[in-house]
Amino acid sequence: MPRHTKIVATLGPASSDPQVLERMVHAGVDVVRMNFSHGKAEDHVARAEAIREAASLAGRPVGILADLQGPKIRVGKFAEGQVELQRDAGFILDARCELGNAERVGLDYKDLPKDVKAGDVLLLDDGRLKLTVARVIGHEIHTVVKVGGTLSNNKGINRQGGGLTAPALTAKDMDDIKTAAKIGVDFVAVSFPKSAADMYMARQLMRASGVDALLIAKIERTEAVANLDEILDASDGIMVARGDLAVEVGDAAVPALQKKMIRAARDRNKLTITATQMMESMITSPVPTRAEVSDVANAVLDGTDAVMLSAETASGRFPVEVVEAMSRVCLEAEKSSDVALDRDVLNRVFTRIDQSIAMAAIWTAWHLKVKAIASLTQTGSTALWMSRLNSGVPIYALTPEASARNQMTLYREVFPLLMSQTHQDRDVLLWEAEQILIDQGVVERGDLIVLTIGEPIGASGGTNTLKIVRVGEHLPPHVSDL
Ligand SMILES: Nc1ncnc2c1ncn2[C@@H]1O[C@H](COP(=O)(O)OP(=O)(O)OP(=O)(O)O)[C@@H](O)[C@H]1O
Numbered sequence: 001m002p003r004h005t006k007i008v009a010t011l012g013p014a015s016s017d018p019q020v021l022e023r024m025v026h027a028g029v030d031v032v033r034m035n036f037s038h039g040k041a042e043d044h045v046a047r048a049e050a051i052r053e054a055a056s057l058a059g060r061p062v063g064i065l066a067d068l069q070g071p072k073i074r075v076g077k078f079a080e081g082q083v084e085l086q087r088d089a090g091f092i093l094d095a096r097c098e099l100g101n102a103e104r105v106g107l108d109y110k111d112l113p114k115d116v117k118a119g120d121v122l123l124l125d126d127g128r129l130k131l132t133v134a135r136v137i138g139h140e141i142h143t144v145v146k147v148g149g150t151l152s153n154n155k156g157i158n159r160q161g162g163g164l165t166a167p168a169l170t171a172k173d174m175d176d177i178k179t180a181a182k183i184g185v186d187f188v189a190v191s192f193p194k195s196a197a198d199m200y201m202a203r204q205l206m207r208a209s210g211v212d213a214l215l216i217a218k219i220e221r222t223e224a225v226a227n228l229d230e231i232l233d234a235s236d237g238i239m240v241a242r243g244d245l246a247v248e249v250g251d252a253a254v255p256a257l258q259k260k261m262i263r264a265a266r267d268r269n270k271l272t273i274t275a276t277q278m279m280e281s282m283i284t285s286p287v288p289t290r291a292e293v294s295d296v297a298n299a300v301l302d303g304t305d306a307v308m309l310s311a312e313t314a315s316g317r318f319p320v321e322v323v324e325a326m327s328r329v330c331l332e333a334e335k336s337s338d339v340a341l342d343r344d345v346l347n348r349v350f351t352r353i354d355q356s357i358a359m360a361a362i363w364t365a366w367h368l369k370v371k372a373i374a375s376l377t378q379t380g381s382t383a384l385w386m387s388r389l390n391s392g393v394p395i396y397a398l399t400p401e402a403s404a405r406n407q408m409t410l411y412r413e414v415f416p417l418l419m420s421q422t423h424q425d426r427d428v429l430l431w432e433a434e435q436i437l438i439d440q441g442v443v444e445r446g447d448l449i450v451l452t453i454g455e456p457i458g459a460s461g462g463t464n465t466l467k468i469v470r471v472g473e474h475l476p477p478h479v480s481d482l
């Protein structure tokens, strides 16, 4: 059985070498993430070319996700690169400071002093340092260090409980969307959205730049958790961005939120990526900890579409081994994933014919214990509906559209394949689909498969036919002459 949960790997200095990329793809990377918070536009463009090369060598699509930096609020730089903050000492965040020292540091978001008040708790460097606001005097935020340590250049700032108002899309993000257009990315992830309006704005900017990508909302702010339903409606999927989320809502709240978000996304036919520190110790160690193995397995059991690697593959020592380890853990966890088809659809009414066919196909495939579903799809929507049920039956999605094929790399249980649509005859196309599955080694003569197709051929949204066939038994008469 192929692995059903997808693996997203962040690219960086440790994964720029074409040979390393090739080995990572071989180990099972489905989607690569370009983090626009780091590196230059040219680096991302060069890595995109290298990954396309590696994918074509592997004979399998690899999706590309552009993760925008967003309004992450950061401290400025220090004259010495870093300072030591001592517990109970005073420290000033000063919107007008150019170069920091042990007494004060600058801010990249100049309006921060307007957003905070005495008593607020500020967390720096993903929560490693903690400051409380004593008072705000003009452009200066005077704080007292509660948890000290080393603070270095450009570390992030969050407010406990959320509520900072920086807009979700910055001028840099708008430039980066143009780079994403140049690369031809398949997914764009928006950092720190607060509401559906932020996602509508991102979609408009993408369209204006000619980006045809699925839009992912990173849930990493308190407000985004509160507005989850409207954000889901405005997006194609979400990322459970546990790094910043844990800082805003408290780390202990994150596991339950992860489960709730994955469930909510599935119910609305949306995608999910579970991210951050999944195999963190493998940045420097060749094997994961027991806790990390459990974390990845639990995300699989929660029903996530994909699990993500960050610094593990971007700057870690074992970019290939970590993909192998993650893949192994996903495969094992999938064996005990719970299937609840009846519960999932029992009280639902479908208004669309194609959606009803998708549900019927999954139901039939599961109860007949077929080896595979083959779905001839234009945009991938039939495959998306099928994959939301988590049936455990692999769905081979055959599409003539390269963009649909690449976007389906993120869908759990879906294996996208390119298929030419030269014939207008349904039976010939179905026969071709069967041949592709045989060539891929997915099925052999005598196996049962479930097929879905729409007529007229080539129109999107038209899936209206479900067929169950035994592979190799019924060649259409005019095809047997081919
Ligand atoms: N393209 C890159 N170039 C250099 N280092 C990178 C790159 N991508 C990631 N890294 C390194 O890996 C670490 C973790 O990666 P990740 O993508 O989670 O970044 P991050 O800094 O936590 O993201 P952000 O601060 O934007 O939320 C980064 O802090 C950085 O040190």
Ligand SMILES: CC(=O)C(=O)O
Pocket: 191, 218, 220, 240, 241, 242, 243, 244, 245, 275, 276
């Ligand atoms: C991925 C990311 O941005 C986070 O976890 O915060």
Ligand SMILES: [K+]
Pocket: 035, 036, 037, 067, 068, 069, 070, 191
């Ligand atoms: K980012």
Ligand SMILES: [Mg+2]
Pocket: 191, 220, 241, 243, 244, 245
């Ligand atoms: Mg983040």
